[in-house]
Amino acid sequence: MSPRLQLLLESLQKLLRRGAHGPVRRLLHKARPADVAVVMRFLDARHHGRVFDLLPDDETRAETLSELDPHLLPDLIEGRTVAELAGLLKLMGGDDAADILAELPDALRQELLDALKPHEAEEVEDLLGYDEETAGGIMSPDFFALPEVYTAEQAIKALQAADEDDIEMAYYVYAINEHGHLVGVVSLRALVIHPPKTPLTEIMVSDVISAKVDTDQEEVARIAARYNLLAVPVVDAGNHLVGIVTIDDVIDVIREEATEDILKMAGADETAFEGYSVVKNVRTRAPWLFATWLGGLAASVLIGAFEAQLEARVALAAFIPIVLGMGGNVGTQTATIMVRGLATGRVSRDIGSRYFMRETGIGAMLGILYGALLAGYSVVRYGGGGETVQLALTVGLSILTSMTAAATVGSATPLLFDRLNIDPAVATGPVVTTTVDILGILVYFLTAAAFLGGL
């Protein structure tokens, strides 16, 4: 947290504890809504409503609500009237209002929609109809479109006449033809630097990059990032312009998707940052651990099958964790690289096989390195006995084989899931660790059987 936010947080905490509402009000008057929204995360839940009440005006309240983490919403709206909440929704962009309504219980959402003016309600209801994770779900309906036959001067006049609150971050003017089809885009800068009489058709870029309402939000973010756009226009099936996704929402998508991917790979989700409930978190994290548990069980059954061998040479047990650990970790490394590469477009299916080859090579080289190291160690540790060389070969080759196999599994699994259109981030973790554990035990005891006998 920046020192500035830290200071705001600490001052608020101190003043709220003392119940010094006057000073809190003055502090909030100078604070930015985005900062207040962040600070809310760290304030005691019992102070949330109070802080919200003490914000200078409804404008600020609406802006703070738009920036707020959704799970804090219930604290803030508790005890407020429908009229009050509807008033706040009206002050927001249509997309922000829809996002908030989507979080509310059905009954309250319906009451609020009834309380909005028909055209506002319709706009918001349209947005609520799209899948949350698509262009339609994150777009704003407040864009600025003009007939392509307008001149630069007419366009500037239209901008001046428009209600400022109704246009979200208008840095582009979209040109539409008589059918409402998106035919061009003009930057505000182009409007300003060209002679007033120039028609839009002459200064607009007609090869417009756009998204469809059902384009995945990640793809929209990639488009904005790749072509350095400040907004991505969104068209419906009939190529009518229906909204824009602005760069601030693109940034949110990129951050959220990255966080989601990281958490998914560890079998967790956003619940992890939504308060301190143990039970809620246990529920989201237990399934992934159950996969680990089943894998561990399979491993124990397998080891049980080699019990005679273990009884003959109990020293073998000591190396189980290192054989499994090295395989598991190189498998996780490889899987992480592939999952992230697929998510960012650095790895594609076409070149997947090259990565697969490379990773297997890396696994083998690392296996030689750490296998040799462990073989050396085992000579030092258990040397002198009659089976020194055999034990060294067993542990060394087991590490080599299990690390190579782990790299193979770790790189093949995400590619396979990607081809099957299963999100590699979700499925990869448990599959790789479990497979690698079982392979590791098999390899280890079979190698031991080959060199030391006892099967």
Add this chain to the structure above:
Amino acid sequence: MSPRLQLLLESLQKLLRRGAHGPVRRLLHKARPADVAVVMRFLDARHHGRVFDLLPDDETRAETLSELDPHLLPDLIEGRTVAELAGLLKLMGGDDAADILAELPDALRQELLDALKPHEAEEVEDLLGYDEETAGGIMSPDFFALPEVYTAEQAIKALQAADEDDIEMAYYVYAINEHGHLVGVVSLRALVIHPPKTPLTEIMVSDVISAKVDTDQEEVARIAARYNLLAVPVVDAGNHLVGIVTIDDVIDVIREEATEDILKMAGADETAFEGYSVVKNVRTRAPWLFATWLGGLAASVLIGAFEAQLEARVALAAFIPIVLGMGGNVGTQTATIMVRGLATGRVSRDIGSRYFMRETGIGAMLGILYGALLAGYSVVRYGGGGETVQLALTVGLSILTSMTAAATVGSATPLLFDRLNIDPAVATGPVVTTTVDILGILVYFLTAAAFLGGL
């Protein structure tokens, strides 16, 4: 990869293999530079120079270079003259030119700087002086600043007169006073919608959010994202405006930092996406695995110390992987959540202790769940013998204790590293897995000793 990029890639590959340069040229003429830069990643290295040559003009070449993954640079500049390269650098924004120069060998960089005009070279050299990961390192020197005494009309005239190539994404006009201090910011939209005679001082926002040249790039990205800015102005120690960080660079920072964090937690880095060299990747990944190796070795020494116990009851060996695996995975889950939470500001030091408590609680609950399951299994598997209850208690309590301890270690370690100003993403992985392995073995064999004797 989007279908459009996929098509471009496949067509290029086919045509290049046939040596059909005419069609390649026509294809490249219609392609966007950003797309060509992405496609380069997936083309054979031997085709890179050819594709670059066949781009329509130097403008396009310069733009493609700016968007290119840095590790592909050597393929493209090989065999080109200093004059040719300097010509391309002149066509880029100062920040892009500096980024490319930073990647080149010292001798070539110096030759290129000598070939640029003195003022261009000076601008670029200034940028090269800043740490790559700071606001100074990513800012563009091509911003648009005007005296605060100008009117809206004068500002628009100045914009019209400016060389378009010299202003990077000018959506804000910065107002400076007679000392060159940044005193306000005016959006292009404000210029357009206010009467021409309005002075900038009346329409500008004077509480400007800015970064310092040495502000960390992650913090700059957070500022832009939090306040929905299209550009963050950068000031030097004397509050003089020296550059701007534009939103496209902010997006790059957010994506890179997320990728970096994910890879770091698995002990890898960006090398993973820079070609297919096994040796280079082994070098970056070996150290992290060495920590695992040492941990595994410590585990084997520990198990060796309990050899007598294992000899008496070889069935104990079968549960080693599951005890370590469950601890390891819950530790990784917890650590991942904490590391990502700290990186995104969702977890701060202030509330760290609440997360620590929660995670320990989650570990304990999950431990009870999976401990009971395993105890149940062990009764089914090994039941009937005289020590059924003791074995069940041993495995059940070991899982409970090791999962609780793992959650504690997994949440405390990132918080501790954060306090010590060590990047939690780097250090957490090996420390947590190693500690958890060792704790797991200790807990397991000590519990076994308590219930089953044999120490």
